[in-house]
Amino acid sequence: MHFYGTSSVNEKGHLTIGGVDTIDLAKDFGTPLYVYDIHLIRQRARGFKDTFERLGVSSQVAYASKAFSSIAMIQLIEQEGLSLDVVSGGELYTALKAGFNPEKIHFHGNNKSPEEIAMALDADIGCFVVDNFYEIELLSRICKEKAKQASILLRVTPGIEAHTHDYILTGQEDSKFGFDLQNGQAEEALQKTLDDQSFKVLGLHCHIGSQIFETTGFIMAAEKMIEKMADWKVKYHFSAEVLNLGGGFGIRYTKEDEPLAPAKYVEDIITEVKMLMDKHQLAMPEIWIEPGRSLTGDAGTTLYSVGSSKHVPEVRNYLAVDGGMSDNIRPALYNARYEAVIANRPDAKAETVVSIAGKCCESGDMLIWDLPISEHQPGDVLAVFCTGAYGYAMANNYNRIPRPAVVFVEDGRAELVIERESYEDLIKHDRSLSRFKEGSER
Template sequence: MHFYGTSSVNDKGHLTIGGVDTIELAKEFGTPLYVYDTQLIRERARGFKQTFDQLGVTSQVAYASKAFSSIAMIQLIDQEGLSLDVVSGGELYTALKAGFNPEKIHFHGNNKSAEEIAMALDADIGCFVVDNFHEINLLSGICKEKGKTASILLRVTPGIEAHTHDYILTGQEDSKFGFDLQNGQAEEALVKTLDLQQLHVLGLHCHIGSQIFETTGFIMAAEKMIEKMSVWKQKYNFSAEVLNLGGGFGIRYTKDDEPLAPGKYVEDIITRVKSLMDEYQLTMPEIWIEPGRSLTGDAGTTLYTVGSSKHVPEVRNYLAVDGGMSDNIRPALYNARYEAVIANRPEAKPESVVSIAGKCCESGDMLIWDLPITMHSSGDVLAVFCTGAYGYAMANNYNRIPRPAVVFVENGEAELVIERENYEDLIRHDLPLKVQHGGQK
């Protein structure tokens, strides 16, 4: 079995993460439980940053906080010297409450509200990634009202498709995101923003998809963007200070996945960008990237307690756990695949094949289909790997199930960073009916 990060097996035969026994974690904090290997997150962050440094390129590595946002997570990212992407007022609020430097915050999103924009301007964030003409007008208008200037990147769609699942493609021409680079929209946006005193155009941004295992797509996108930058230099004397090539760097969910090391993505992309800048005789811009999943994805493991089982002769064996689509909706959304082990004996030889069912009242609440597994019984702990991105971030209260707790583990220590919701939390914002309309007592 392939283990991730600092995961190992102790003298009790139990799975450990960060030097902490997962069975003890389950006893102390309950299940379901998200467990983050913070040493692995630090290693990934340093892998991106160090490669830029070695290549002598000025850069920002910005954590895409949509993958997993909490006060403790933002503080961890801050400790590693990264910048931060936010896509909502809530993510921005979390970052500010975490004490994150607003000058290193980049605000994304295809439909920012006036309230969110005003909040970001009041906080003096580093830049807005502008997505459409409506936002240009809205942002410039609010800047004028407040007497402020906003630095912006123009998000463009370069028409490049990454090798990923259709539901999470974002860089192709038919996308809700950005200004199309091919049909003249991006150039129109550039001309418009260059004429607005309230906006300072730092450069261009693109994001071509998610869970990408090679650098070809990134390089093709960079080629298209730099070609346009050359044209715009001649026509408008526009020199991009920043070229943001987005994120989407893949991780290993199962044995079939073969992602590159963080530094390899950076090395291949920068080598080509440098060549293109020389070819077009342009000044090398600051390069920004936006890893999210690649920082937190395989650093997260979800622990569940095994419950009921069901045998359907000559069809399937079901094994149910105490969570499901309420804490990991990705399998139901787009057939995401995972590996898992019985944490009590993770190295034991598989003796059967089961399908892991969640407890939600939906036929589609299945976490893993056809998992080879060792002997198991009710009360065992199941560890599902690589749930650190879009697990807690997309968790929900379907069936009025409270969201799980989150712990960080490192160097043999466990720290609770998000408390488990309780039933009182579920009704905290509920209001009783005050007026009876035609009801009978």
């Protein structure tokens, strides 16, 4: 079994993360429990940031907080000197409550509300990533009302779609995000924003996909965008200060996945961007990237308690745990795949194959199909790896199941950073029926 980050096995034969025994974590904090390996997050953050510095390229590495947002997580990101992407008023509010420097916050989203825009302007955030013509008009109006100027990037679709090893050249007109680079929308957006004193246009942004294992797609996107930048410099005397190539850097969920190291992504992208800028005789812009999953994904492990089992002769063995699609909906949504071990004995030989079922009243609530696993019994702890991105972020209360707690671990220490929801939390916004009386006439 491949272990992640600082995970290892101690003298008791138990799985440890950050030098902390996972069986002790389960006893102390309960299950299901999200456990984050803080050392690995720091290591990944520095892998991106330090490579830009070594190459002498002005940059911002912005954590895409949609992967996992909490006050403690945002504070950790600030400790590492990163910027921050938010995509909603809630993520922005969390960042501000965490004390994050608003000048390093970038606000994304394809349908920002007037209230969210006003909140961001009042906070003096660093940048809006403008997504559509409606947003241009709305942001301009609110800027004028508040007598403020907004720094913006224009999000464009460069005609590149990337996912793992596949790269597809498309018009990308059928996307809810961004201005199309090929059909003239992006150029029209540039004209509108350059002509409006409410805006300071910093440059361009794109995001081509997720779970990308190579740099080919990023390079293809950069080529398309820089060609337009060269054209727009001649037409509009516009020199982009920022080129944001987005995120989507892949991680290893299973043994079939082969992602690159953070440094390799940065090195390949910068080499190509420098060459393209020289080719078109353009000044090198500041390069921004947006890692999310690649910082938190394989730093997170979910601990479950093993419960019931079911044997279907000559078909399948089911093993149920005390969580499921309420704390990890990705298998149901995307057919996402994971690896797992019995944390009590992670090195034990896998003697059987089971399918891990969640406890939700839904036949599609399956976490892992056909998992080779060691001997197990009710009460054992199952550790599912690489749940740190879009696990807690997409957690829900289906079947009125409370959301799990979150613990950070590092150097043998554990800290509770999100409390487990209680049953009382589930009903705190409920209201008793008062207007409709029993037996009223219809």
